[in-house]
Amino acid sequence: MxxxxxxxxxxxxxxxxxxxxxxxxxxxxxxxxxxxxxxxxxxxxxxxxxxxxxxxxxxxxxxxxxxxxxxxxxxxxxxxxxxxxxxxxxxxxxxxxxxxxxxxxxxxxxxxxxxxxxxxxTDHINYNNISLNTKKRTVKVDGKLIDLTYKEFEMLLFLMNNIGNVITREDFLLKIWGYDYEGETRTVDVHIASLRSKLLDAGKLIKTVRNLGYKFGEI
Structure with a gap:
């Protein structure tokens, strides 16, 4: 457009x-x-x-x-x-x-x-008011730089690369933690909660899919 x-x-x-x-x-x-x-x-x-x-x-x-x-x-x-x-x-x-x-x-x-x-x-992913730079590993919301941890950044990147698709907690664990994590999947919920909070109003773009996981975007 x-x-x-x-x-x-x-x-x-x-x-x-x-x-x-x-x-x-x-x-x-x-x-x-x-x-x-x-x-x-x-x-x-x-x-x-x-x-x-x-x-x-x-x-x-x-x-x-x-x-x-x-x-x-x-x-x-x-x-x-x-x-x-x-x-x-x-x-x-x-x-x-x-x-x-x-x-x-x-x-x-x-x-x-x-x-x-x-x-x-190829280094940028933009959706709504979120701008993610994969090369600089930065995230901005309404132009304001947001401080994310390594795993929070990777989770947001995973979500923004799969807009509208359901990502299970197990998917997150395998993709972000890099192996079959033996801990509880609750750790994913904790990181998502922190990510939502840091993204302020844009955190609403991360939707909870009951009994499955999460998806990203205005559906």
Whole structure:
């Protein structure tokens, strides 16, 4: 899914048509007032974001999104001032396109960004407001770093790699502890309780499946 945030209807429709013709799924927005909340709830693969928007400008939106996500963002600007381009890139934009632009240029930039993002995202798992980095072994909730133990991190990773699937206590013991753990399966419940607590409201995404184990996600 690609989000397009552009207040000019003709440009917005042009971008939507061009991307749809290349089989991209597209959702458009005429302003950026609610886009940060939308991204937090349902993150896209890419955002095409106009700088000059009514109510809240693109740079402000970019800064807010970067507080909790590294989703690729391409800035659109009618300005030719080098300051705006530098400002956008320093705020975390992945690329920028100056209006007027050709459709072929836009499609080329989108394709390149998504290709780079696909390689980079092998280290990231994002769901709802949780962002997990397997390479850095970090977890963020709403952009805030959460301190997890080794086993808590591994349990969350196991859950996020199996969204919607039931993971039994025995599965956890074999996967996380690495062998047929001879202790009680109660140890899994203790670690899950701690993990839920540290994830705050996002801990509700870990569901208890009675007599079996746990599953992750909004089902």
């Amino acid at each position: 690609i989000y397009v945030v552009e207040d000019d209807k003709s440009i917005r429709n042009l971008i939507e048509y061009a991307l749809s013709e290349k089989s991209y799924q597209v959702k458009t927005f005429a302003d950026g007032l609610d886009i940060v909340d939308v991204v937090r709830e349902n993150a896209p693969e890419l955002i095409i974001l106009d700088i000059m928007l009514p109510g809240k400008d693109g740079i402000e939106i970019l800064n807010e999104i970067r507080e909790f996500s590294d989703i690729p963002i391409i800035l659109l600007t009618a300005r030719t001032d080098e300051f705006d381009k530098v400002m956008g890139l320093e705020s975390g934009a992945d690329d920028y396109i100056t209006k007027p632009f050709s459709v072929l240029e836009l499609l080329s930039r989108v394709k390149a960004i998504l290709r780079r993002s696909a390689k980079k995202d």
